[in-house]
Amino acid sequence: MKPRAAGYQYSPYGDRTQTLRQIDRYNASFTRVPASPLIPRPVTLSEQTGPIELPRRWNAGKLALSRAVENGPRAVGQLIRVSGRVTDEDGSPAAGVVMEIWQANAAGKYVHAMDDHIAPLDPNFVGQGRLVTDEDGRYEVFTVKPGAYPVLYSGWWWRPPHIHFSILGQSWMNRFITQIFFPGEPLNETDLLLNGVPSHDVRERLIFEHGDTVMGDLSYINYRRDFVLRGHRRTPELA
Amino acid sequence: MKLVVSPCNTTGPFFPREFSDGNEDLTRRDGARARGEHIILAGRVLELGAKPTWNMVLEVWQADTNGIFRHPLDPRFAEVDPGFWGWGRARTDPDGWYRFRTVLPGGDQRIPHINCAVLGIGLTRRLVTTIFFTDAPDPVFDCVPGPELRQRLIARRDPSLNADGAAGYRFDVILRGEGETPFFVD
Structure with a gap:
């Protein structure tokens, strides 16, 4: 990965472009979000730096979630391809950064000890994994809806x-975590976390774009979502 | 033209344990052991009413024993400790306990400190704070108003946490309520 120039700048996340910290009826947000105001602080070398070796540490590369093992049986569910591009605020690619992905199986069940929902697990679906973005910041993963x-x-x-x-960027400041929804789902209308946003525009950026369908040896539906990590280069001063 | 930063959202309850487990120890890298004073950094993450939180995720980032970050922006990057990762992740158990093995960071431009982020249920955006070991002038520590609040950001020596030759330090994260941990604008 290419190191970022020292001139990289990070502005605080804007409340108008981010999910609300406290959401009505999302009870845990009222017992876990601090009551005191957050304290402004400068960004020093300590916060400008971050883990750069995670792809190697985790031996991450490409990822497919549509099978539990390579060439094994396909997981139950609608085969989809999720892809997009990760950039900074200037549109420059976030190349070689780790993306961690996790999701429920087609029956709405997570492979996780804390999931009490009585729905079947799928032996061909592990539901989580890591990949590394390519030189252009692109990612793709085949999975099931x-x-x-x-x-x-x-x-x-x-x-x-x-x-x-x-997404684990190359800086402590551009660490990013979200969840992305599917377009046209009736339950989208009542979901607390999707609707706990200040505007329609922010809500749209939490939903996949519905891409084209593909028919052939492998038939699947494309879903697309680009991500913009915090961070931009300092505006050059006029000579 | 500046693009708009993507909206964050919560990890929810099902952040895979496979993503945390094995990342609590920062002191072993490529067969080498970290230099400096090894410490156990442990504590509880509590919510309103001093109730323990289960499966909250903590991420830490810090300099090595000489105050060097494992990152090319650090002018002394070439001299960084080959046995030290600098980054770790842990999750809380049902009693709210987390535990890292790391080293006491060195200080260069800043006093020794560990950046800490909290993720999990109830947090649509991460919470960030900084763990210190001494009360001394520092550009971030100085932003915290008043000695009482600053004390809450200091990890305390706790011999009951000693393990495998590493000195125990206790740092509780109180998300909300009495003794609430100071968090920084993110």
Whole structure:
């Protein structure tokens, strides 16, 4: 990966372009988000730097979630290809950075000890993995479309299908985690986390773009989502 | 033209344990052991009412024993400790405990400190704070108003956490409520 120039700048995340910190009826946000205001601080070398060796440490490269093992049986569900490009605020590629992906299976069940939902696991679906973006910041993963699932304690809340993304940039300041939803899902209308945003525009950026369908030896549906990590180069001063 | 930064969202409850496990120890890299004073950095992550949180994710980033970051922006990058990663991740157990093995960071431009981020249920955006070991002038530490709040950012020596020749330090993260940890604008 190419190191970033020292002139890289990071502005605080804007409240108008980000998910709200506290969301009505999302109870944990009222017991875990600090009551005191966040404290402004300068960004020093300590925060401008970050882990650059994670691809090697984790031996990450390409990722496919549509099978548990290479050439093994396909996981149950609708085969999809999720892809996009990761850039900084200038549109420059975030090349060679680790992306972590996790999701429920087609029945809405996670391979996770904390998932109490009575839905079947799929032996051909592990539901999580890591990849590394290419030189142009692009990523792609074949997987199956996740199912919806109930948030059992809530008594009403069903999560619409979504995929979780975690990106570890080359700086402590551009660490990024989100979840991306599917277009046209009825449950999108009632989901607390998708709708806990300040504007329609922010909401749209939490939803995949529906791409083309592909028919051939491998038939699948494309879903696309680009990500913009925080960070831009300092504007050059006029000579 | 500047692009708009993508919106963050919560990890939710199902952040894979495979992503955390094996990343709590920063002191072994490519067969080498980290130089400097090894420490156990451990504590509890508590929510409102001092209740423990389970499966919260902590990420840390710090300099090596000589105050060098494993990153090319550090002018002394070439001299960074080959046995030290600088980055780690841990998750809390049902009683809210997390635990890292790392080294006491060195200080150069800043006093010794460890950057810490908290992710998990209830947090649509990460929370960031900085763990210090002494009360001394520092451009970030100085931003925290008043000695009482600054004390909350200092990890305390705790021999009950000693393990495998490493000195124990305790740092609790109180997300909300009495004794709330100071967090920084992110």
